[in-house]
Amino acid sequence: MSTSTRSSKRQKTETDDKPFRLVYWPGIPGRGEHIRLAFEATGTPYTDVSNQTEEGVGAVIKQVSEDNTGDESNPPPLAPPILQHGDDITISQTPNILLYLGPKLGLVPDPKDDPVGLYHVNALTLTALDGLSNEPHDVHHPIATTLYYEDQKPEALKKAKDYRENRLPKFLGYFERVLSGKASGGGEYLYGGKLTYADLVLFQTLDGVSFAFPNCISKLRKSGKYDKVWALYERVKGLEPIKAYLASDRRLKYSMGIYRHYPELDDQE
Amino acid sequence: MSTSTRSSKRQKTETDDKPFRLVYWPGIPGRGEHIRLAFEATGTPYTDVSNQTEEGVGAVIKQVSEDNTGDESNPPPLAPPILQHGDDITISQTPNILLYLGPKLGLVPDPKDDPVGLYHVNALTLTALDGLSNEPHDVHHPIATTLYYEDQKPEALKKAKDYRENRLPKFLGYFERVLSGKASGGGEYLYGGKLTYADLVLFQTLDGVSFAFPNCISKLRKSGKYDKVWALYERVKGLEPIKAYLASDRRLKYSMGIYRHYPELDDQE
Numbered sequence: 001m002s003t004s005t006r007s008s009k010r011q012k013t014e015t016d017d018k019p020f021r022l023v024y025w026p027g028i029p030g031r032g033e034h035i036r037l038a039f040e041a042t043g044t045p046y047t048d049v050s051n052q053t054e055e056g057v058g059a060v061i062k063q064v065s066e067d068n069t070g071d072e073s074n075p076p077p078l079a080p081p082i083l084q085h086g087d088d089i090t091i092s093q094t095p096n097i098l099l100y101l102g103p104k105l106g107l108v109p110d111p112k113d114d115p116v117g118l119y120h121v122n123a124l125t126l127t128a129l130d131g132l133s134n135e136p137h138d139v140h141h142p143i144a145t146t147l148y149y150e151d152q153k154p155e156a157l158k159k160a161k162d163y164r165e166n167r168l169p170k171f172l173g174y175f176e177r178v179l180s181g182k183a184s185g186g187g188e189y190l191y192g193g194k195l196t197y198a199d200l201v202l203f204q205t206l207d208g209v210s211f212a213f214p215n216c217i218s219k220l221r222k223s224g225k226y227d228k229v230w231a232l233y234e235r236v237k238g239l240e241p242i243k244a245y246l247a248s249d250r251r252l253k254y255s256m257g258i259y260r261h262y263p264e265l266d267d268q269e
Numbered sequence: 270m271s272t273s274t275r276s277s278k279r280q281k282t283e284t285d286d287k288p289f290r291l292v293y294w295p296g297i298p299g300r301g302e303h304i305r306l307a308f309e310a311t312g313t314p315y316t317d318v319s320n321q322t323e324e325g326v327g328a329v330i331k332q333v334s335e336d337n338t339g340d341e342s343n344p345p346p347l348a349p350p351i352l353q354h355g356d357d358i359t360i361s362q363t364p365n366i367l368l369y370l371g372p373k374l375g376l377v378p379d380p381k382d383d384p385v386g387l388y389h390v391n392a393l394t395l396t397a398l399d400g401l402s403n404e405p406h407d408v409h410h411p412i413a414t415t416l417y418y419e420d421q422k423p424e425a426l427k428k429a430k431d432y433r434e435n436r437l438p439k440f441l442g443y444f445e446r447v448l449s450g451k452a453s454g455g456g457e458y459l460y461g462g463k464l465t466y467a468d469l470v471l472f473q474t475l476d477g478v479s480f481a482f483p484n485c486i487s488k489l490r491k492s493g494k495y496d497k498v499w500a501l502y503e504r505v506k507g508l509e510p511i512k513a514y515l516a517s518d519r520r521l522k523y524s525m526g527i528y529r530h531y532p533e534l535d536d537q538e
Contacts, residue, residue: 069450181338
């Protein structure tokens with residue numbers, strides 16, 4: 001690899017010959033975190049460009065510039081996260097990057113044994129991102145992403161109530177149901193009895209909503225209705241490479257990204 | 270095939286041996302429309318279960334029931350559209366169903382020639398669905414999907430303004446940029462110079478926003494800034510199988526689904 005990396009090391013695989021570069025906004029976990037977790041869980045070297053190199057945020061700006069029309073084989077990305085694999089491959093959209101990385105990092109079922117497994121993992125990922133990442137973002141920005149939270153606070157208060165009372169239980173209940181189903185392969189992981197990137201996405205989104213809505217999540221955890229979901233959360237959190245990552249300075253703190261802790265948007269104790 | 274189909278016929282391919290069933294809410298185009306268009310554009314027989322069989326809406330209800338935990342190999346779906354392929358495969362999430370169908374229906378680049386093409390098509394699809402399907406839905410339901418539009422109208426008016434002035438031009442500008450880029454293969458289609466399912470999705474989402482915001486879209490079309498986008502729209506609309514489909518009674522009318530025409534949410538002439 002031509003660039004340095006701070007990620008933990010594991011045995012090299014055939015996919016290691018071209019370096020992976022993650023291009024994402026610096027300083028926040030954001031949607032880039034899903035990509036980081038896939039690399040970290042598998043000990044795959046990668047460069048977190050805007051956090052780890054002198055290119056900084058410029059790497060993002062260049063990609064999302066209105067002058068960027070892509071190149072011979074890659075359309076321009078609308079927004080980060082963006083994965084660069086070697087010199088010639090640029091992939092965007094969080095679930096799409098995971099889809100691309102999944103087979104390379106061993107985070108999906110082997111297509112020889114289970115040719116449809118990849119699609120189930122993708123569906124579970126899309127669903128977690130919809131309900132536990134996009135929607136929590138929209139809670140604090142219900143009207144316009146270009147306005148400050150403070151300028152849409154009355155609407156955010158209403159949307160937060162609906163999110164806590166209806167949407168969050170709906171999505172937690174869905175994943176509890178997935179973990180109760182036979183296709184989960186025993187209920188320890190979402191699909192096929194083994195860790196896939198869908199589990200990493202669910203872990204990260206649960207971690208995010210726990211930061212944003214601590215009182216609400218505390219009540220939901222105590223309800224006992226979603227025990228399999230929270231057991232999965234703790235299981236992923238306890239995996240050695242994830243534990244090491246979470247304790248490292250590569251794990252960025254939540255701040256003004258997707259998951260924000262505004263006490264007025266949480267349950268009032 | 271065990272079930273009747275009203276779709277147009279074309280030469281059978283090897284994927285025809287197991288029937289395709291689309292399970293979606295009856296009577297509206299909705300997200301199911303993206304799946305219908307993939308079948309229709311390629312002359313692939315399929316059954317639109319809730320619109321064409323006696324199972325009706327029951328087929329959807331059964332799948333999304335809180336008692337459904339899926340089966341041995343398929344997790345339960347959260348929501349329609351749902352694709353059933355033969356007796357043993359159930360796939361959910363619109364972009365995921367398209368990803369599954371793409372190679373089978375010839376709506377993605379041949380992976381032998383272009384192993385990364387599928388991911389570009391998927392990214393373009395996700396982006397069109399984000400900005401031109403999910404966001405227009407949220408315009409009329411900015412606070413809660415469980416409330417009526419009338420109960421969130423003040424918020425919808427604000428969000429509609431932002432959507433028309435900022436978001437819609439942003440996404441149209443993005444796709445114009447994609448069509449101006451070399452990876453589009455000449456600018457007639459989004460990627461690789463040939464029709465892919467990303468073009469069908471862009472067509473459908475443009476058609477939807479044209480229904481929802483006719484005054485705004487008319488102005489944006491006249492601006493001349495997005496001519497490649499609208500040329501693509503007309504190109505897809507003019508494809509023989511699509512033309513035949515749009516003229517058929519299989520093409521459902523917009524009503525109270527994703528795309529709704531509330532004049533107060535559009536530009537005022």
